[in-house]
Amino acid sequence: MRDDVPSLKTYDARLRQEASAPNLEVPHGEPTKKTQIIAIYGKGGIGKSFTLANLSHMMAEQGKRVLLIGCDPKSDTTSLLFGGKACPTIIETSTQKKLSGEEVKIGDVCFKRGGVFAMELGGPEVGRGCGGRGIIHGFELLEKLGFHDWDFDYVLLDFLGDVVCGGFGLPIARDMAQKVILVGSNDLQSLYVANNVCAAVEYFRKLGGNVGVAGLVINKDDGSGEAQAFAKAVDIPVLAAIPQDDDLRKKSANYQIVGTHSGPWGDLFAELGENVAHAVPLRPDALSQDELLELFDGSETGAGIVLEPATVQDMCGKNVVPKKSLEVVYDDA
Numbered sequence: 001m002r003d004d005v006p007s008l009k010t011y012d013a014r015l016r017q018e019a020s021a022p023n024l025e026v027p028h029g030e031p032t033k034k035t036q037i038i039a040i041y042g043k044g045g046i047g048k049s050f051t052l053a054n055l056s057h058m059m060a061e062q063g064k065r066v067l068l069i070g071c072d073p074k075s076d077t078t079s080l081l082f083g084g085k086a087c088p089t090i091i092e093t094s095t096q097k098k099l100s101g102e103e104v105k106i107g108d109v110c111f112k113r114g115g116v117f118a119m120e121l122g123g124p125e126v127g128r129g130c131g132g133r134g135i136i137h138g139f140e141l142l143e144k145l146g147f148h149d150w151d152f153d154y155v156l157l158d159f160l161g162d163v164v165c166g167g168f169g170l171p172i173a174r175d176m177a178q179k180v181i182l183v184g185s186n187d188l189q190s191l192y193v194a195n196n197v198c199a200a201v202e203y204f205r206k207l208g209g210n211v212g213v214a215g216l217v218i219n220k221d222d223g224s225g226e227a228q229a230f231a232k233a234v235d236i237p238v239l240a241a242i243p244q245d246d247d248l249r250k251k252s253a254n255y256q257i258v259g260t261h262s263g264p265w266g267d268l269f270a271e272l273g274e275n276v277a278h279a280v281p282l283r284p285d286a287l288s289q290d291e292l293l294e295l296f297d298g299s300e301t302g303a304g305i306v307l308e309p310a311t312v313q314d315m316c317g318k319n320v321v322p323k324k325s326l327e328v329v330y331d332d333a
Helices: 008-018 048-061 076-081 090-099 131-144 166-173 188-206 226-234 246-253 266-278 289-293 312-319
Strands: 036-042 066-070 111-113 116-120 154-160 179-184 212-221 238-243
Touching: 036 048, 036 166, 036 188, 048 066, 048 076, 048 116, 048 154, 048 212, 048 266, 066 076, 076 116, 090 131, 131 166, 166 188, 179 188, 188 212, 188 226, 188 289, 212 226, 212 266, 226 238, 238 266
Parallel strands: 036 154, 036 179, 066 116, 066 154, 179 212, 212 238
Antiparallel strands: 111 116
């Protein structure tokens, strides 16, 4: 694992020093570290966890040592990997152990299936804390467990892409990952999230960061082409297009792994595994809102709508009080 990860104070100081150098380029080539740490982002419900659970299983079948870390409070990724069984989260387990005066051990939070090692960070209950802060706390606990000494070829981080602030932006903001993989579909909301992550990557690049976007995985691809157009527009490759298929939908709903050589979808996920492993991190060109809308049929996105400014009279309605004008009006001479 990475033994040169700087402390937060050191990293913050480096960010300030390098803030004046906005044109740093992402290195193109094979990662120099033995362990590739890859953060996967996508809109909630787009199939990110389905993609990751099957990708990690296939990469393990390909002979790679893989650690899958779920960083989404819903804990979907490990549930899919473990056939629907809930995996004890690091945060929850740490709290319970602390109350009993015990230390958390690897076997308490890390579990195996099909050669994949997997764990969930977890998050607070609704209304009882910040999910992003929970992510930060979870990684602090991972470091105490020896995270940087573990021997893996790939560490896959499953992050909610709807929010890229605080703990959810950790891999990008603090250079924890070498590259980001996006998961999206042919719909405006998922591509909005993907575009937002591209913008976050660019923002931190300008502050001296080194994380790049290695590509897009299109899930539930119906062939309409908007996701491919997005990838081309921001200049990143499409790593795989997983079709909108009833067999995949049913197996996903039943927590069945399809990322295996023994199944009909093996070749698709085998290719995805190779593409993810070898994709180089790039610096995407995030789109403006108007440019993103242009990828879609205008009849579906409200094209032609003109912003009409509101007036004080509009806002006050029946409560409007006419005010005398101070404007001087001259009579015609």
